[in-house]
Amino acid sequence: MDGKSYVITSGKGGVGKTTTVANIGTGLAKLGRKVVLIDADIGLRNLDVVLGLENRIVYDIVDVVEGNCRLEQALIRDKRYSSLHLLPAAQTRDKTAVEPGQMRELMEELKEDYDYVIVDSPAGIERGFKNAIAGVDEAVVVTTPEVSAVRDADRIIGMLEAEGISGADLIINRVRMDMVKKGDMMNIEDMVEILAVDQLGVIPEDEEIVVSTNRGKPAVLVDKSKAGQAFWNVARRIEGEEVPMLSLEEGFFDKFKEFFGWS
Amino acid sequence: MFEAVKEIFKREDKEKSKDVAKERLRLVLVHDRMDRMGISRDVLNDMKEDLIEVISKHLEIDQKGLEINFERQDKDSVALEANIPIKNEQQKE
Numbered sequence A: 001m002d003g004k005s006y007v008i009t010s011g012k013g014g015v016g017k018t019t020t021v022a023n024i025g026t027g028l029a030k031l032g033r034k035v036v037l038i039d040a041d042i043g044l045r046n047l048d049v050v051l052g053l054e055n056r057i058v059y060d061i062v063d064v065v066e067g068n069c070r071l072e073q074a075l076i077r078d079k080r081y082s083s084l085h086l087l088p089a090a091q092t093r094d095k096t097a098v099e100p101g102q103m104r105e106l107m108e109e110l111k112e113d114y115d116y117v118i119v120d121s122p123a124g125i126e127r128g129f130k131n132a133i134a135g136v137d138e139a140v141v142v143t144t145p146e147v148s149a150v151r152d153a154d155r156i157i158g159m160l161e162a163e164g165i166s167g168a169d170l171i172i173n174r175v176r177m178d179m180v181k182k183g184d185m186m187n188i189e190d191m192v193e194i195l196a197v198d199q200l201g202v203i204p205e206d207e208e209i210v211v212s213t214n215r216g217k218p219a220v221l222v223d224k225s226k227a228g229q230a231f232w233n234v235a236r237r238i239e240g241e242e243v244p245m246l247s248l249e250e251g252f253f254d255k256f257k258e259f260f261g262w263s
Numbered sequence B: 001m002f003e004a005v006k007e008i009f010k011r012e013d014k015e016k017s018k019d020v021a022k023e024r025l026r027l028v029l030v031h032d033r034m035d036r037m038g039i040s041r042d043v044l045n046d047m048k049e050d051l052i053e054v055i056s057k058h059l060e061i062d063q064k065g066l067e068i069n070f071e072r073q074d075k076d077s078v079a080l081e082a083n084i085p086i087k088n089e090q091q092k093e
């Protein structure tokens, strides 16, 4: 197999990288693809919890690079999709336990067996970020519609280019259409224009994200979740399908529902 | 069979997600602490087997009902808790 590797990164912390990785990964597995997710946030492991796999961890990424176990032994199979695997971060070590060169080797090895290798990057621009982008083919930058987050996204896009990863795609997360309509939140076109990147998805602010994290079940599997629907569309776009952006659909659909008195 | 599966899913959704979250969090924190103390996860299973062997020498116990777990004590410590049900018959003797 000749898979493709992606890093999901942001610059600013807490904008939704881990949520994005869990949902896109699950979405691609639901589409029948072989997917491995790598938690590169060493010392602050999170992705396992968002996926509901925290009780299955025996070995982690540091065990793999240190040769304490074979790669296959550290890969955890998802509860719901057998084609989805997680390589967890270590919780008791720090970022220096892994080197970019080792990450690069790991990526090459995984790409032989999987359609998609997706790395969840830690916040920041230090060693953890360098590890997360080592050996990846493409980058997805996540931001929220706030000045600080967009500014950091711009910095990250620059750093990715300097590392030879150009053409990053943008996901704008936690968008509130009601605020955008009132002019109280930057709109999508503004941000895409400022950053001069391609837009991969717009994810609405959604309480269901909290519920799904409580349960360890990604929102992409929850029918009534609007964010889940938007992540599902992102997964389909990555697969090459033409899917219109949810923000437009949502506006249209809500009006439609209002019109028929369904909402 | 299908009905049974549906039941399970219904139950999963009925339980308040905040309660699911709390229980998951409790477990994961215990495990994180054990990791920090350098206790391997396999140790629980190994211990379970040893415990059954030792206690069975003296008492008839319900091996399936035996539970041992690490529980959170206070801020940074963990206690080993065991619940070892004894078979009814021998209590009557």
Ligand SMILES: Nc1ncnc2c1ncn2[C@@H]1O[C@H](COP(=O)(O)OP(=O)(O)OP(=O)(O)O)[C@@H](O)[C@H]1O
Residues within 6 Å of the ligand: A010, A012, A013, A014, A015, A016, A017, A018, A019, A020, A041, A046, A121, A122, A123, A173, A174, A175, A203, A204, A205, A206, A207, A209, A210, A213, A227
């Ligand atoms: N679309 C959304 N609607 C509502 N809440 C969201 C949404 N996306 C993310 N969140 C919440 O925002 C918080 C941060 O998300 P997440 O952990 O995915 O960010 P992160 O970028 O991985 O953070 P870090 O930089 O610390 O790794 C979480 O509590 C998550 O549940």
Ligand SMILES: [Mg+2]
Residues within 6 Å of the ligand: A017, A018, A019, A041, A046, A120, A121, A122
């Ligand atoms: Mg994260």
